[in-house]
Amino acid sequence: MLSRGSPLAPEHRAWKTTEPFKSVLAGDRAAMAKFTMKDLEQILFVTHTGMSTAQFTAIVKDWMATARNPRWHCPYTDLVYQPMLEVMRYLRANGYRTYIVTGGGQAFVRTYAEQTYGVPPEQVIGSAIETQFTENAAGDAILMRPPKLLLNNDFSGKAEDIYLFTGGPPQAAFGNAAGDRQMLEYTAAGGKGALMMLVQHDDATREYAYGPAEGLPASKIGTFPQSLYDEAKAKGWTVISMKHDWKRIFPFDR
Amino acid sequence: MLSRGSPLAPEHRAWKTTEPFKSVLAGDRAAMAKFTMKDLEQILFVTHTGMSTAQFTAIVKDWMATARNPRWHCPYTDLVYQPMLEVMRYLRANGYRTYIVTGGGQAFVRTYAEQTYGVPPEQVIGSAIETQFTENAAGDAILMRPPKLLLNNDFSGKAEDIYLFTGGPPQAAFGNAAGDRQMLEYTAAGGKGALMMLVQHDDATREYAYGPAEGLPASKIGTFPQSLYDEAKAKGWTVISMKHDWKRIFPFDR
Numbered sequence: 001m002l003s004r005g006s007p008l009a010p011e012h013r014a015w016k017t018t019e020p021f022k023s024v025l026a027g028d029r030a031a032m033a034k035f036t037m038k039d040l041e042q043i044l045f046v047t048h049t050g051m052s053t054a055q056f057t058a059i060v061k062d063w064m065a066t067a068r069n070p071r072w073h074c075p076y077t078d079l080v081y082q083p084m085l086e087v088m089r090y091l092r093a094n095g096y097r098t099y100i101v102t103g104g105g106q107a108f109v110r111t112y113a114e115q116t117y118g119v120p121p122e123q124v125i126g127s128a129i130e131t132q133f134t135e136n137a138a139g140d141a142i143l144m145r146p147p148k149l150l151l152n153n154d155f156s157g158k159a160e161d162i163y164l165f166t167g168g169p170p171q172a173a174f175g176n177a178a179g180d181r182q183m184l185e186y187t188a189a190g191g192k193g194a195l196m197m198l199v200q201h202d203d204a205t206r207e208y209a210y211g212p213a214e215g216l217p218a219s220k221i222g223t224f225p226q227s228l229y230d231e232a233k234a235k236g237w238t239v240i241s242m243k244h245d246w247k248r249i250f251p252f253d254r
Numbered sequence: 255m256l257s258r259g260s261p262l263a264p265e266h267r268a269w270k271t272t273e274p275f276k277s278v279l280a281g282d283r284a285a286m287a288k289f290t291m292k293d294l295e296q297i298l299f300v301t302h303t304g305m306s307t308a309q310f311t312a313i314v315k316d317w318m319a320t321a322r323n324p325r326w327h328c329p330y331t332d333l334v335y336q337p338m339l340e341v342m343r344y345l346r347a348n349g350y351r352t353y354i355v356t357g358g359g360q361a362f363v364r365t366y367a368e369q370t371y372g373v374p375p376e377q378v379i380g381s382a383i384e385t386q387f388t389e390n391a392a393g394d395a396i397l398m399r400p401p402k403l404l405l406n407n408d409f410s411g412k413a414e415d416i417y418l419f420t421g422g423p424p425q426a427a428f429g430n431a432a433g434d435r436q437m438l439e440y441t442a443a444g445g446k447g448a449l450m451m452l453v454q455h456d457d458a459t460r461e462y463a464y465g466p467a468e469g470l471p472a473s474k475i476g477t478f479p480q481s482l483y484d485e486a487k488a489k490g491w492t493v494i495s496m497k498h499d500w501k502r503i504f505p506f507d508r
Contacts, residue, residue, distance in 0.1 A: 053417060110421045121421030122376075131417055133410035133436050141439040143417050150404075150418070156387035163307060163385055163397050164404070165419065167364045167375030182387050185395035 019220065021046075033070040036221060040067075040076070041104035049147035053107065053131060056145055060111040074252070077116045081199075082248040087174075088117060096171070101162060102126040103154035103179050107145075125165050127153040154179040159186035169194070176201065177222045184237060196237040200224060203243035206253065273474065275300075287324040290475060294321075294330070295358035303401035307361065307385060310399055314365040328506070331370045335453075336502040341428070342371060350425070355416060356380040357408035357433050361399075379419050381407040408433040413440035423448070430455065431476045438491060450491035454478060457497035460507070 015021030020039035023031035044063075048056050069076055088098045100119050102109050106126030113119040128151040131143040153161050159182045162170060169190035173183050176199040184196040201208050201224070202216055210219035213229035232239050242249060269275030274293035277285035298317075302310050323330055342352045354373050356363050360380030367373040382405040385397040407415050413436040416424060423444035427437050430453040438450045455462050455478070456470055464473035467483035486493050496503060 106418075107421070122419060124421075128418060131414045133413045133440070135439075141413065141436065141443040143414060143440070159387045159395065160385045160397060164360075164382060165376060167361070167378070182395065185389075186387070186397070189395040 038104060038221060041108050044105065044108055046147075049129060049145045051145055053143045053145060056107055057111055060108055064112055072250075077112050078252065079250060080116055081246075082251050082253070083246050084174075085117065085251070088119070091172070092118065097123060099123045099125060099162075099166075099170070101153065101158055101173075101183060103158075106151070106153070125153060125158075125161050127151055127157075156182045158183035162186065171195065173197070174199065176224065178225050178228055181228055181231070184232075188235065188237075196232075196235070197240060198224075198228070198232050198237060199240045199242060200229075202241050203246075203249070206249045207242060209243075292358060292475060295362050298359065298362055300401075303383060303399045305399055307397045307399060310361055311365055314362055318366055326504075331366050332506065333504060334370055335500075336505050336507065337500050338428075339371065339505070342373070345426070346372065351377060353377045353379060353416075353420075353424070355407065355412055355427075355437060357412075360405070360407070379407060379412075379415050381405055381411075410436045412437035416440065425449065427451070428453065430478065432479050432482055435482055435485070438486075442489065442491075450486075450489070451494060452478075452482070452486050452491060453494045453496060454483075456495050457500075457503070460503045461496060463497075 015025060020032075020035055020043055022028075023035075024043060044060065048059060051059075064075065064077060067076060068074060069079060072079060091098055098117075098119055100109060100113055100117060100123070102124070104126055106124055106128040109126050110121040110124045113124045114121065127149070129145055130148045130150045132146050134142060134144055136142050151157060151161055151164075155178070158180065159169075162183065163186075169186050171187075171190065171193065172195035173180070173187040174197045175181070175184055180198070184198070187194050187196055200213065200216075201210055201222070202214075203209060210217050210222065211224050211226070211229075212218040213224045213226045216224070229239060231237075240246070248254075269279060274286075274289055274297055276282075277289075278297060298314065302313060305313075318329065318331060321330060322328060323333060326333060345352055352371075352373055354363060354367055354371060354377070356378070358380055360378055360382040363380050364375040364378045367378045368375065381403070383399055384402045384404045386400050388396060388398055390396050405411060405415055405418075409432070412434065413423075416437065417440075423440050425441075425444065425447065426449035427434070427441040428451045429435075429438055434452070438452070441448050441450055454467065454470075455464055455476070456468070457463060464471050464476065465478050465480070465483075466472040467478045467480045470478070483493060485491075494500070502508075
């Protein structure tokens with residue numbers, strides 16, 4: 001999956017100094033071994049344009065079937081949070097529709113969201129490039145993926161895209177980073193009964209610990225700033241500690 | 255609802271020569287009396303920006319409750335096709351999700367689609383302007399409507415936006431104009447069992463008659479060209495005649 005990175009690099013000078021591309025171009029295997037799911041998504045997203053939507057899906061499915069996370073030695077789709085699965089099941093059992101709203105690539109996440117989270121493609125809202133209707137040599141309609149961003153589903157984009165896809169604010173929203181702030185504010189604007197929750201990655205032993213909120217180590221990826229923590233406390237949003245509140249993190253934990 | 259048209263006109267010189275704006279600016283009441291639902295949508299869509307999504311919805315709902323169609327002397331929401339309601343109910347009763355995919359404004363159609371067609375907001379795909387996350391004076395999150403087009407849901411846009419919203423082609427698609435061609439081609443590309451249908455407005459007595467396909471009068475709005483008719487016949491798509499195939503057109507017909 002990373003093999004397409006290098007040929008495209010001359011057009012993208014910024015990649016030389018920006019993670020996760022920098023590590024790929026430098027061939028830094030140690031750094032690449034630490035890539036998060038989000039890093040991998042980002043690389044896939046920017047390198048897999050100029051093909052049809054069907055070709056893209058096939059590449060993702062193939063990669064999903066073979067790739068293994070270097071820390072847990074398992075497929076990436078096994079690295080889902082047990083409490084997240086439980087709350088989504090609970091909500092669905094009570095008549096709610098559950099969505100995944102991700103800064104990651106929408107077409108990427110849709111390939112595994114149904115099997116992994118029980119969320120069908122039309123309930124995945126993510127960053128998206130434009131597609132372009134065209135016909136192949138046989139005259140059949142196909143959609144191509146030009147390298148042109150349509151939706152940047154992070155920060156304000158999360159609130160805006162939830163409105164675009166559903167027509168209004170959700171009744172509950174769960175986040176874990178700075179890019180979720182506007183989504184939670186938009187959810188709160190829905191009025192009484194709205195539920196806003198944030199998960200803090202504060203368990204270096206069982207998962208990761210980063211912030212920099214509350215003295216946790218700083219992180220350039222998935223940053224959870226003190227300002228978000230303070231806003232949550234001031235507004236009565238629940239901040240969940242993975243370390244203290246989650247009995248199991250992954251389904252394979254004992 | 256039309257009152258906002260004139261103040262904005264200086265910025266939009268093309269409106270002076272383009273329908274439906276031309277008739278509004280000229281104060282041509284006779285021409286305005288013949289406006290279709292699509293004309294009205296278009297005017298609403300371009301004139302009601304620069305406000306919040308909630309303000310826009312309130313204006314549409316208010317207009318819906320009071321406006322009357324000058325030919326049938328009824329609310330616009332009564333002017334729905336009985337066979338369309340029946341086929342949507344039939345599909346839903348058999349486990350299908352039904353969508354409205356419209357060249358009209360998504361936010362506009364969403365205000366009445368659930369009550370009128372049984373289609374919830376998240377299953378309405380239409381033309382959409384961008385929204386902009388911001389906060390009001392009280393610090394509450396609101397989405398504003400800047401005058402910037404995000405999705406032009408017509409022609410190729412219909413196929414592209416169906417993919418954007420749902421992740422793949424539908425199993426059946428129904429159109430009635432040139433702007434539906436790519437949607438039907440994309441549906442056909444889904445493979446065996448796909449159903450493609452076109453409705454032809456050929457009943458001047460009970461509704462309207464226009465084409466110019468098959469010798470019907472030409473129309474600048476909702477054009478159904480001969481090329482679309484020929485493509486349908488060549489590919490085995492069903493062309494439905496409102497005049498010959500529809501027993502009732504509107505629910506209030508006997």
